[in-house]
Amino acid sequence: MTSPHGQALETAADGLPAGLRRPWQRSLTLALLAVAALLSLALLYTRLRNPQGLLGTAYPPGTVAPPLAGTGDDGQPLALSAFKGQTVAVFFGFLNCPNICPTTLAALERVRQTLPERQRKDFVSLLVTVDPGRDTPAELRSYVRYFSPDARGLVIPKTPLRQAAAAWGVGFEYSNVTAPDRYDVNHTTGVYLVDRAGNRRVVWDYTQLNLTDRIAADVRTVMR
Template sequence: MPISRFPFFSSKRRSSEAFSLLRRFGPSKRIQSCNYGKSSRNGNGKPESNPLVNVDIQAPRSWGTYVIPGALLGFVGLAAIFHYNDERRAIPKGQGNKSSGNFVKGPIIGGPFTLIDTENQTITERNLRGKWVLLYFGYTSSPDVGPEQVQVMAKAIDKLEAKHTIKVLPVFVTIDPQRDTPSQLRAYLKEFDPRITGLTGPVSAVRQMAQEHRIYFKKVEEEGDDYLVESSHNMYLLNPNMEIVRCFGVEYNEDELADAVLKELKRTQN
């Protein structure tokens, strides 16, 4: 009869739609559903006792699947940023710019130190505060570049004091403390200018200061017990707060060095 069949097909259609909704929006675990369609009826027209429809829907991934890789990527990115910033702040070894120089704002390089001078007196960074300092790392056995740089430093400070009445303290730090004793340093620097303060000390203390100032040096063995020391030959200008404000390379002569120091002092005063 047409009238009796309409509810049947309507019921079947609603059951199919319900099943479809369960597949789309149902829980992530296994679910059960009764289907009262035609195929589930027994001979008496009644639904079967427990017609189960098993629907397996894949459970969502745990939070660890996304958080752990994200944390690793974030750590790698943070490490790269720190490395990049550190490379940007470092002054290139053995380089200087004649036109503008390497300007450094704040105590980016350098740090506290404890050495001894040519009179065997303990010297720290506190003894140099309040003065403009021209700092050079070298050694008394240097055959060529070292003596030239010490001479340039001595003539530059002499020009600043004679022509501009500006006093800058020259400081020579040895990178060969095994041979450069206080007496050896005193005799060596006296040949250039007695105003130069010579510093030496234990190997570990000298190495630490050189590393903090990003000074490269390496012992090169020669015949017998003799050796040379390769170095970056950097010269720094420090303000009275012991902050490095300028770096000079080996390309500066005494006039250019004196003019650059004078320009930096005037810039700071203004």
């Protein structure tokens, strides 16, 4: 194509001279390229952070689980380190929890049942109570064993409990207090999977716990 003065003009693929292309077309192209680049970076980051394709949010390799220590559901001293060699699903809850805690224990037991029988003893659910003022070790034992013969409970006194929970990224608070032993407890609902070396590998959101097969796949991957 030539200009009115006989000069040659570069013709774009859309049939318009390059100098006459609409500005919004250039902007749209640049925007699409930028979005594609961001998506590629996000995908790359996800694959680097979670190369095994775990359902939950994966931790960087070598993320050591913060310590947990107190009184076990059998009345004896118990620490998370005692489970070394096993895979532990840790979550924070309490016995008067109306739905989240029992639902979580039931979901984890369904996952345990999907494992080969030889591996079931190596998968433990550990409930750390955020209500040590009311939850006794004996009551905790009856509660967790109702859901699974291998589940465990842990009672940590209030002051070290605050510190331990904060190290795990867990929050809890007491509300609607009407008496020293009558109150509600609000708490974080994530479940943290700790591998046999004592590293945190993945955290599942409460809303993911109904995906039994996907959660079980995460557990089998971590147990390898």
